[in-house]
Amino acid sequence: MARKRLVSGMRTTGSLHLGHLLGTLENWVRLQDEFDCFFFAAVWHAFTDRLKIDDLPSVIEEMVIDWLSVGLDPAKAVIFRQSSLWQHAELSTILGMYTPLGWLERCPTFKDEVRDDETRAQVSLGKLVYPVLMTADVAVYKAEVVPVGRDQLPHLELAREILRRFNAQIAPIFPEPKEMLSEVPLLLGIDNRKMSKSYGNAIELRETPDTLKQKIHLMITDPQRVRRHDPGRPEVCTVYAWHRIFTPDRLDEIAQGCRTAGIGCRDCKAILFERLEHRLAPIRERRLALEKQPGLVRDVLAAGERRAHEVAEATMVEVRRALGFLA
Numbered sequence: 212m213a214r215k216r217l218v219s220g221m222r223t224t225g226s227l228h229l230g231h232l233l234g235t236l237e238n239w240v241r242l243q244d245e246f247d248c249f250f251f252a253a254v255w256h257a258f259t260d261r262l263k264i265d266d267l268p269s270v271i272e273e274m275v276i277d278w279l280s281v282g283l284d285p286a287k288a289v290i291f292r293q294s295s296l297w298q299h300a301e302l303s304t305i306l307g308m309y310t311p312l313g314w315l316e317r318c319p320t321f322k323d324e325v326r327d328d329e330t331r332a333q334v335s336l337g338k339l340v341y342p343v344l345m346t347a348d349v350a351v352y353k354a355e356v357v358p359v360g361r362d363q364l365p366h367l368e369l370a371r372e373i374l375r376r377f378n379a380q381i382a383p384i385f386p387e388p389k390e391m392l393s394e395v396p397l398l399l400g401i402d403n404r405k406m407s408k409s410y411g412n413a414i415e416l417r418e419t420p421d422t423l424k425q426k427i428h429l430m431i432t433d434p435q436r437v438r439r440h441d442p443g444r445p446e447v448c449t450v451y452a453w454h455r456i457f458t459p460d461r462l463d464e465i466a467q468g469c470r471t472a473g474i475g476c477r478d479c480k481a482i483l484f485e486r487l488e489h490r491l492a493p494i495r496e497r498r499l500a501l502e503k504q505p506g507l508v509r510d511v512l513a514a515g516e517r518r519a520h521e522v523a524e525a526t527m528v529e530v531r532r533a534l535g536f537l538a
């Protein structure tokens with residue numbers, strides 16, 4: 212039986228961190244064995260809230276290297292750049308005609324950001340049509356399955372409505388894409404705020420053992436544990452929140468040790484270091500091997516883009532025909 216088609220994208224907003232690994236990448240790696248996967252760098256989407264991206268080619272290259280180093284396999288999944296496939300833009304323009312403005316203005320990801328006239332003056336049209344482009348990303352490959360985080364659900368809902376409308380008005384070309392939610396534990400940054408490269412609080416996939424150690428050293432613990440013999444409260448500690456995810460087999464021991472001052476924060480952080488290093492070391496090793504192959508990313512993208520082009524162009528021929536653009 213043919214495998215179902217699956218499409219997902221990741222915006223090119225900077226180097227990848229543990230949040231991406233847990234939330235998205237480990238999932239993608241599993242899915243590439245079960246589905247006909249298309250994974251792309253959502254380059255245009257990355258521009259919806261910034262005017263330029265410095266040295267974009269390196270940003271893309273590093274992202275693709277990160278993908279490969281966690282185990283995405285170009286022999287299994289199609290890997291490409293959105294910005295190399297004009298069919299995404301063509302379909303987005305067309306689907307925009309089937310998208311009432313109200314749907315986009317009511318979309319929570321837009322509405323919550325654009326509250327007043329001042330932000331209205333700043334926010335781009337690109338931001339408004341973000342869900343339309345995302346619909347096109349998925350539909351141009353006739354994807355049935357779309358792995359996304361919870362924050363993307365409104366976009367998937369909109370995608371189905373837009374495609375339903377097109378299918379009813381023009382021709383039943385597109386399947387209705389279903390989201391595949393990855394239930395991921397919330398991983399906060401080392402300062403207990405949302406993990407983000409721009410806050411400088413992320414643990415990146417590219418950490419060396421030294422930088423990893425430094426970042427763990429900076430992690431906020433229970434402020435009441437001033438001295439070694441002060442008992443602590445694991446439930447207010449960032450290090451413990453990370454242990455919940457990375458050290459589930461020793462949680463009781465750690466919580467108990469913290470509350471009774473049986474272990475110190477230094478010991479506690481050493482355990483976390485070991486766990487994270489255990490996850491990051493194989494990724495680092497694979498990346499070093501990949502970086503020794505010059506032209507690898509270029510070749511992977513070239514092959515991926517050839518394949519993506521084949522599929523996307525076939526869909527667009529159908530669309531152009533159905534609309535009467537082709538005789």
Ligand code: TRP
Pocket residue numbers: 218219220221222253256344345348349357358359360363
């Ligand atoms: N909007 C997605 C995100 O920020 C990225 C994305 C763009 C995407 N196009 C997509 C995800 C198509 C899935 C399918 O996470």
Ligand code: SF4
Pocket residue numbers: 432433436443444445448449450451465468469470474475476477479480
């Ligand atoms: Fe946090 Fe561990 Fe220190 Fe307790 S012992 S405060 S859990 S770092």
